Amino acid sequence: MLSLTKKLRSWRISAILPYVNGRLLDIGCGTNELVRSYQGIGTGVDVHDWGDVDVLVEDSSSLPFPDGSFETITIIAALNHIPNRTELLHEACRLLSNKGTIILTMIPPNISYVWHKLRRSWDPDQKERTHHQHEICGITQPELKKHDESRRIRGRIRN
Numbered sequence: 001m002l003s004l005t006k007k008l009r010s011w012r013i014s015a016i017l018p019y020v021n022g023r024l025l026d027i028g029c030g031t032n033e034l035v036r037s038y039q040g041i042g043t044g045v046d047v048h049d050w051g052d053v054d055v056l057v058e059d060s061s062s063l064p065f066p067d068g069s070f071e072t073i074t075i076i077a078a079l080n081h082i083p084n085r086t087e088l089l090h091e092a093c094r095l096l097s098n099k100g101t102i103i104l105t106m107i108p109p110n111i112s113y114v115w116h117k118l119r120r121s122w123d124p125d126q127k128e129r130t131h132h133q134h135e136i137c138g139i140t141q142p143e144l145k146k147h148d149e150s151r152r153i154r155g156r157i158r159n
Contacts, residue, residue, distance in 0.1 A: 012076055012105065013037050019103055022071025025095060027060055027088065028078025029053060061087035063095060071100045079106055 013034050020042075026034050029044030032052040045055045045063060057063060061084050073092045082088050092102055 009033060016074060016076065016103060016105070019101070020072045020074070022097070022100070023069065025063075025065070025070040025073045025092075027063075027073065027075045027092065028081060030078070034074060034076060059084070061091045063091055065095050067094055068097045068100075069095050071097050072103065073100065074103045076103075076105050079104060 009031075010033075016034065017037060020034075020038055020040070022040065024035060024038050024040060024042035026032070026042065026044045027046075029035060029046050029050075031050045032044035032046075032054065035042035035044040035054065036052070043054045043065075044052075045057055045060065046053045047057055047060060049056050055064065060082050073096055075088075075092070079085055079088070089102075096102060
């Protein structure tokens with residue numbers, strides 16, 4: 001089963017990399033594979049130390065970078081794990097350059113729920129850190145729009 005997780009992660013990265021340009025910030029970077037795969041300058045931040053995080057933070061909605069520092073900001077399959085989603089998206093917009101892009105991926109709640117239940121016994125994400133009470137399983141497009149007051153996010157969620 002672990003190889004399935006690696007395959008999915010690899011597939012996600014290969015799907016996202018063509019859209020990344022300029023300086024990259026990957027929020028909720030996990031093992032930081034997206035940043036390590038990118039040919040440009042990139043920084044991965046997370047609240048949990050997965051072993052290769054560039055910047056470990058206590059709160060993803062308060063990041064130690066100047067305004068407009070990044071041309072691409074990614075939040076890959078992580079927004080549901082971040083309890084203060086609206087504040088995080090505001091922070092991402094603050095850090096984004098004027099012509100920058102936020103790339104966000106999520107799976108629908110029903111698929112996320114089943115996926116996390118199936119993986120619970122062997123998934124490091126389930127074992128190595130504790131889940132916050134405000135974490136949710138997936139996010140729908142309408143829910144994402146509620147958090148995206150600035151309308152600067154290009155998120156594509158397949159339902």
